[in-house]
Structures are given as structure tokens and as C-alpha cells.
Amino acid sequence: MSVLSVVLPAYNEELMIQKTCSVLRQILTEAEIEYELVLVDDGSRDRTWNEIEKAGKEDTHILGVHFSRNFGKEAAVFAGLAQASGDAVAVMDCDLQHPPQTLVEMYHLWKQGYEVIEGVKSTRGKESLIHKKCAGFFYGIMSKATKVNMQNASDFKLMDRKAVNSILSMPERNMFFRATSSWVGYKTTSVRFEVQEREAGESKWSAWSLVKYAFTNIVAFTTVPLQFVTVGGGICFLLSLALIIYSLIQYFTGHAVEGYTTIMMVLLLIGSAIMLSLGIIGYYIAKIYEEIKRRPRYIISQIIRGSQDVSEHARHDSV
Ligand code: UDP
């Protein structure tokens, strides 16, 4: 009998834990799927960990992982993948925005032999126009980088043990899970799902954290911005050629070149182009520095299985 592990990253989700666990328990039991729920508490500030411990007391299917602080969703997903022991591992949000019925559908596709089953949003849910536009720009770049249409991609997926092990074997610290799961290849298919309304609690994403997320992931996955620098340099060069020719013609035909304004404009333009380019390059250097430090992706302070504390036996580090 094969076991399905469901990884659920949770940050300040005290209101959702019990509900999510019982909904999943019910649906998976009805579908006669052997399961394990891996709840990763990403350093929540509320009572999320107490709720996970409480859930564990009632259900031995629950594996709870407690981070020493907030390391972010990607780290929580990674920790969940590392601790999961199932033959197939699914990742879903623990706010029930990813419909659990779809999970059963994914499981059956896995049984049919697919190794990576991606959840694709049929609509992006309720979002403001500016949010939509920014997301469109971000996923446009990511789609180019991965050569996979990421426009409606989500973190909701189910992967075979083989794919999970491939992801776990990647050494980089900054990983964009959504794209990595398709990067590893394998026999892939997708399932459409409707993003549900959040029942309780609130979204953990502020506008600023989304911008940071976008930058980090673009840099983690592609070097396209470095090519912007090259292209920008090329454009600047062409413009300066034109300006040089113009100035020379003016000079030889006896007209004085108009001085101050032109020089100021050129100076400012080139200056800002150089600073921008340096910024982009600097960002990559910062990321290289972060990677090269080889810090762990996350630090686990406690692991429970059911009502037992198994911190001693579990793999603690993330390497
Ligand atoms: N999450 C996390 N760490 C964080 C932020 C979020 O583990 O630092 C989890 C959160 O608990 C939820 C999932 O990631 O299970 C998605 O977060 P959220 O629902 O806030 O995002 P949204 O659905 O609004 O995109």
C-alpha cells in the first residue's frame, strides 16, 4: 500500500490547523488513501504550534515540524519534503485555498503513472489590477526562464518520490519551488483547480514582500536581468554613436555644439544606466554571497509524530 504525504506549510494559521486536518482526514479516508500530514510551523507568532501538537495528540498520521523562527514558505516546503516519508508527496497551503478534492484527483493521476502533477489555477482569484499586472510581468519572465508557462502556476502539486529526491538533492539555498518542480522534468501533467476563498486568518503577503519574492525568485532562477545590462549598454553605445556623428558634423560645418543641456542629459542618462546595471550585478553578487555561506535553509527546533517527540531521531539539518 503506498503512502501519500501531504506537506502543509503554516505561518500564523492557528485558526486553520484543526479545520484543515479534519477536512483532509475525512477526504483521504473516504478515498481510501493511506496518508501522512506533514505540518511545518514556519516560526509562527501565534498558537499554531500548540494547535499542531493538539492535532498530533488525536491523530498519529500527523508529523509536526517546528522551525526556530520564520524562514519563509519555500524553506517550510523544503523541510516538509525532507521529512515526508511517503511514496508520493503533495504540497498544499494549509488555508484550504487549494481544494482537497483536487488532491484526490492528483493522487489518481499519480497512480496512473504520472510523476509530477502540477496544480494550475483556472482563475487567479480576486486580485487588484496592479497586483495582476505585476504578477503578469513576473510570471512572464519566469515563463521565459523555465520555458514552461508559469502564468497560472501554483505551489499546489503532487510529486513522485523520485522527483522529490531530485529536488532534495539540489544544493542551492534560494530555490523557487514552483518552477523547480517542472525543471526536474519527469512525466508531468497538470490539474486545473479553482482558488478558494480563505476561510479564516489573513494572507501573509504584503505588497513589499511580493516584490521581494519576485526579485529573489527571478535571480534564483535566471540570469536574464544580467542580459538587460548588456542590452542597455548596447543601446547606450548606439545612441552615443549617433550623438558623436551629429556633434562632429556640427563641428566641421562651423556650428558650435549646444553645450550645457546636451552634456547634462548625456551625463545623467549614462550615470543612471551605470548605477542601475551595477545594482543588478550587485544583487547577483549578494545572492552568490548568500549561497556561498552555506547556511542551512532552516533550523528545526522540534519534530513530533502524533503525540511523540521524535526530534532526536529525525534529520535535523537541511543539507
Ligand atoms: N506561509 C509560510 N510561511 C510564510 C508565509 C506563508 O509557511 O512566511 C504559508 C501559509 O501559512 C499558507 C501558505 O504559505 O499555508 C500560503 O500563504 P498565504 O495563504 O498567506 O498566501 P496566499 O494564499 O495569499 O497567496
Ligand code: MG
Ligand atoms: Mg492562501
